[in-house]
Structures are given as structure tokens and as C-alpha cells.
Amino acid sequence: MNRLNVKNPSGVTTPFYYYDLELLSRTLGAAAAEAQKRGYVLHYATKANANPTLLKMIFNAGFGADCVSGNEIRRSIECGANPKLITFAGVGKTDAEINLAIDSDIFCFNCESVPELENINALARAKGKIASVAIRINPDIDASTHAHISTGKKENKFGIAAADLDSAMETVKSSKNLKFVALHFHIGSQISDMNVFANLCARIGDFNRIFIERGLPPQHLNAGGGLGVDYSDPDKNPVPDFAAYFRVFEQNLKLRTDQTLHFEPGRSIVAQCGSLISTVQYLKRSGSREFVVLDAGMSDLIRPALYQAHHRIENLSSDKPSAIYDVVGPICESADCFAKDIALPQTRRGDTIALRSAGAYGEVMASRYNLRDLPNTVFSE
Numbered sequence: 001m002n003r004l005n006v007k008n009p010s011g012v013t014t015p016f017y018y019y020d021l022e023l024l025s026r027t028l029g030a031a032a033a034e035a036q037k038r039g040y041v042l043h044y045a046t047k048a049n050a051n052p053t054l055l056k057m058i059f060n061a062g063f064g065a066d067c068v069s070g071n072e073i074r075r076s077i078e079c080g081a082n083p084k085l086i087t088f089a090g091v092g093k094t095d096a097e098i099n100l101a102i103d104s105d106i107f108c109f110n111c112e113s114v115p116e117l118e119n120i121n122a123l124a125r126a127k128g129k130i131a132s133v134a135i136r137i138n139p140d141i142d143a144s145t146h147a148h149i150s151t152g153k154k155e156n157k158f159g160i161a162a163a164d165l166d167s168a169m170e171t172v173k174s175s176k177n178l179k180f181v182a183l184h185f186h187i188g189s190q191i192s193d194m195n196v197f198a199n200l201c202a203r204i205g206d207f208n209r210i211f212i213e214r215g216l217p218p219q220h221l222n223a224g225g226g227l228g229v230d231y232s233d234p235d236k237n238p239v240p241d242f243a244a245y246f247r248v249f250e251q252n253l254k255l256r257t258d259q260t261l262h263f264e265p266g267r268s269i270v271a272q273c274g275s276l277i278s279t280v281q282y283l284k285r286s287g288s289r290e291f292v293v294l295d296a297g298m299s300d301l302i303r304p305a306l307y308q309a310h311h312r313i314e315n316l317s318s319d320k321p322s323a324i325y326d327v328v329g330p331i332c333e334s335a336d337c338f339a340k341d342i343a344l345p346q347t348r349r350g351d352t353i354a355l356r357s358a359g360a361y362g363e364v365m366a367s368r369y370n371l372r373d374l375p376n377t378v379f380s381e
């Protein structure tokens with residue numbers, strides 16, 4: 001059985017995030033090459049992992065940034081992102097964040113409501129500037145993923161509903177300090193069914209036609225992120241199949257001359273290069289259950305507690321025959337459980353445990369709950 005090879009020469013204490021930078025580099029190369037072939041533009045979704053070491057590599061590979069806060073914009077620019085390739089999304093952008101983005105001359109605001117369009121226009125006018133905007137449309141598509149990470153159904157808070165598009169178009173046309181540049185979509189995350197993206201293409205095509213007919217031809221179309229990764233077998237599929245993903249768009253979305261297609265991949269870029277490394281504190285039994293108690297908990301990796309997410313767990317210290325365990329953290333919550341009834345080689349106090357595929361939405365979602373320290377980081381080189 002494959003096991004993660006962790007090098008920690010300076011003896012950083014667990015729990016820590018371990019990043020395999022060679023794998024990140026391979027993933028970036030694959031995504032960029034497949035996008036370039038088709039003339040697609042990639043904005044990395046900074047929210048997935050905003051660790052400066054990773055960001056510098058990602059922006060150095062030519063990716064733009066998809067940001068959802070003023071701080072993400074600042075951090076991205078500090079780490080080398082070209083402001084001309086920064087999109088700014090989010091349903092609740094504050095005036096301070098909008099002003100920062102206007103001053104930074106970003107590529108465009110992905111706007112989520114008519115009042116937001118009006119506000120950006122007013123703030124741009126006050127600065128005597130023109131803000132480029134995309135209209136984020138809620139296409140009412142089922143992404144067939146976990147409810148908490150589904151964003152494209154009409155009951156979700158995201159995007160402008162079809163019923164409000166007339167009003168959004170009028171607002172854009174009558175706002176002198178807005179320049180309409182794009183239509184934006186993002187329907188959810190960890191999507192593995194390519195038919196979902198084919199359906200998205202059909203909806204993008206419909207809205208593209210409507211906007212052209214109404215005299216607002218979008219120069220850019222942005223299909224968001226969402227490509228899933230293999231959480232069950234990260235060693236079999238360390239690099240997501242970007243070719244298959246982009247092929248769906250190539251085959252199902254007809255671009256007009258001069259139109260550019262953009263994407264905002266997050267998870268697919270960084271999930272597989274990161275693992276959370278932890279030390280077994282205690283073994284304990286209760287009735288028929290045997291618990292492996294780690295020094296990492298839901299404050300370090302909240303995905304299992306929040307989304308019932310599965311992360312492959314490996315004991316890096318033991319080759320003994322396997323036994324059945326519940327793997328839990330030290331935090332005072334029953335939800336602080338990484339897996340139930342899993343087979344691991346017989347485990348002892350002091351063993352090193354890896355929680356795999358934790359590079360996306362792991363470190364960025366860590367908290368100081370129970371006043372614990374934030375997890376450390378270690379890089380493969």
C-alpha cells in the first residue's frame with residue numbers, strides 16, 4: 001500500500017500541514033497547459049488555500065486570482081498576482097473592500113445583486129473611475145454535490161436570479177461608472193459528474209445569447225470553479241483530469257469571436273498536494289469501539305465535521321495487521337471525529353497519522369477554537 005513520504009528535517013511539531021510542492025508544480029503545469037491550448041484564462045480561487053508559499057508558486061505559473069475579500073486581494077497582490085487578472089466575488093462586499101479593489105485596478109467585480117451594482121457605480125464615481133463588472137447569474141442548476149457547497153440553485157444566496165436580470169441589465173446600461181465585461185457563474189464545488197458542467201454550458205450559452213440580443217455582449221464568460229478531486233485514492237489520481245474538464249466546455253459551449261472563457265479553480269489545484277500530519281496521543285476503548293485520539297482536531301481540519309467529508313487516513317508509523325478504529329480529535333465536541341470504523345494498521349501512542357487531500361479548504365478554515373494554536377506548516381523542499 002502506498003504511504004505518504006513526509007520529510008520534516010527541522011522537527012516541526014504536529015499537527016502541521018505538509019505541502020508537496022513538486023505535486024503542486026505538476027498540477028499547475030497540467031492545468032495551465034490544458035487551458036492554454038484552448039485559450040482559457042484561469043483565476044485561482046484564493047479561498048481554497050492562501051498560504052503565501054503556495055500563492056507565490058501559483059501566481060508565478062501565470063494564474064490570476066479569484067478573491068472574496070479585501071484581504072484576499074491584498075494577499076494575492078503581495079504574493080505576485082497581476083491585479084489585471086483579479087476577480088472579486090462575494091454577496092456582501094463592503095465599501096472599504098470595493099474601494100481597495102477599484103484602487104487596485106482589478107480585472108472585474110463579479111456582482112451578485114442590483115444594489116451591489118449601484119453601490120460600485122457610486123463608489124467608482126466618487127473616485128472618477130470606471131469599474132469593470134461581471135454579472136453573476138444564478139442559473140438554477142443542481143450541482144449534485146453536498147448541500148453546503150452547492151451554490152447554483154435558486155434557493156442559494158448566490159448570483160442574480162433570472163427574474164432580476166432585466167433590472168441588472170438596465171442598471172449596468174444606465175450606470176456611467178460601470179463597464180460591463182462578463183457573465184459569471186459558479187454552481188458548486190467537488191463536482192465529479194461531467195454532465196453537470198455540460199448542463200452549465202447550455203445555460204451559459206442561453207444567457208450569452210440573451211445578453212447579446214439585449215445589446216450587452218459579454219466580452220468574457222466565467223464558468224467559476226468546482227472540479228472535484230479523488231478523496232478516496234489520492235495516489236491514484238494526484239492530478240485532476242483537466243483535459244477532460246476543459247473538453248466538456250470546448251464541446252458544449254460555443255464562444256463568439258473575441259469572447260474569452262475564464263475559470264476559477266480552487267480545490268482541483270491545491271487539494272492533493274496537502275496533508276494534515278498528526279501524532280496519536282492516546283488509544284482508548286469504549287464498549288465495542290476503539291478510539292485513536294489525535295493531536296489534530298476539527299480546529300485544524302473542519303471538513304469532516306462540517307460536510308461529513310472523507311479524507312483518507314494513513315498510519316505512517318505502523319506496518320502491523322489492521323484493526324478497526326474511530327479516529328477523533330482532542331476537541332470538546334462529538335463532531336470532532338475524522339472517521340468512524342476505518343481499518344488502520346494496529347496503532348499505538350506516538351504513531352504519525354496523515355489525513356490526505358487536505359490542501360484545499362484545510363489550513364484556511366483552521367480556527368483557534370478551544371484556544372488551540374493554529375496548525376504549523378512544512379514544505380517538501
Ligand code: LLP
Pocket residue numbers: 045048066089149151186188189190224225226227264265266267268303307360361
Ligand atoms: N468561484 C467561486 C465564486 C466560488 O465560490 C468558489 C468556491 C470557487 C470559485 C472555487 O471552487 P472550487 O474549484 O474550489 O470547487 N469549504 C468547502 C468548499 C467551499 C467552496 C466555496 N466556493 C469545502 O471544504 O468543501
